[in-house]
Amino acid sequence: MGTIEKLSDAIGLLSDKILIEADALRGRKRANRVAMRCVAIAACVCLIVLGAVYLSRGTELPIEIEPYTVETIDDSATGVVTCYEDLCDYLSGYTNLQFITFEIVSVYSPEEAYELTGADSFTRHTTLYYVHVTYDWLADCKADYYMNIAHAGDKEQQFLGKPMYEVGMTFMSAVFGSSGTWRVPVGELEFLLVDGTAYHLGTKAFITSEYIPSLVEEASETYFSAENNPMLFSSHVDAEALGEFIRTDWESRGFLQDKTTDDEVEIDYD
Numbered sequence: 001m002g003t004i005e006k007l008s009d010a011i012g013l014l015s016d017k018i019l020i021e022a023d024a025l026r027g028r029k030r031a032n033r034v035a036m037r038c039v040a041i042a043a044c045v046c047l048i049v050l051g052a053v054y055l056s057r058g059t060e061l062p063i064e065i066e067p068y069t070v071e072t073i074d075d076s077a078t079g080v081v082t083c084y085e086d087l088c089d090y091l092s093g094y095t096n097l098q099f100i101t102f103e104i105v106s107v108y109s110p111e112e113a114y115e116l117t118g119a120d121s122f123t124r125h126t127t128l129y130y131v132h133v134t135y136d137w138l139a140d141c142k143a144d145y146y147m148n149i150a151h152a153g154d155k156e157q158q159f160l161g162k163p164m165y166e167v168g169m170t171f172m173s174a175v176f177g178s179s180g181t182w183r184v185p186v187g188e189l190e191f192l193l194v195d196g197t198a199y200h201l202g203t204k205a206f207i208t209s210e211y212i213p214s215l216v217e218e219a220s221e222t223y224f225s226a227e228n229n230p231m232l233f234s235s236h237v238d239a240e241a242l243g244e245f246i247r248t249d250w251e252s253r254g255f256l257q258d259k260t261t262d263d264e265v266e267i268d269y270d
């Protein structure tokens with residue numbers, strides 16, 4: 001049962017109590033006093049419930065307790081594309097693309113990532129995440145498996161408008177690689193997923209309303225980890241609409257024919 005329905009039931013019960021007590025009392029003045037007391041109680045219940053709802057919504061996404069200052073990198077995109085068509089030409093070179101929904105479970109330290117992969121980039125400017133994959137948008141089905149995802153940027157150096165992923169956050173993103181460790185290939189196809197809505201990370205929407213009519217291009221920002229690097233959003237759209245567009249568009253371009261999870265795929269972390 002939703003919060004509104006619970007609130008409505010609570011008010012209904014209090015209203016019944018008002019009528020019962022009012023009828024049981026002989027004096028109109030006495031009944032009025034009881035009614036006003038019960039109404040006050042009902043108002044307090046409303047405020048408590050609404051306050052709880054507000055607080056729960058306010059803590060829906062994780063927030064770092066002690067924000068830190070980072071060095072920001074101005075160019076958060078690939079630097080080789082200017083529109084969605086250019087982006088697709090760039091992606092056509094990948095033979096193992098996926099488009100998935102995943103939740104951040106934990107973050108490897110640079111030392112752990114280096115020991116696990118042997119790639120020294122994790123000691124400088126790349127972070128390795130352990131994630132739970134919950135949906136495969138190309139196959140259009142639920143998923144339930146765990147894997148590692150590498151992403152450029154760390155606690156010392158981050159893309160402008162794209163701070164580090166935080167534990168508990170959920171994303172929709174293109175990835176490529178092997179079943180052991182995958183990588184986000186382009187910054188232009190990252191979306192923060194909140195309550196069924198996908199928010200595009202970055203200052204420019206590469207997938208626009210020209211491709212998805214329900215998409216809304218609207219700039220916004222919010223702080224998570226770095227106090228001087230708010231997460232920037234350029235647009236938002238229903239996750240189902242985004243997933244359907246990616247699936248049908250990539251299928252028409254032949255991307256799905258090359259989809260594979262070959263363990264032997266090499267990943268260049270640099």
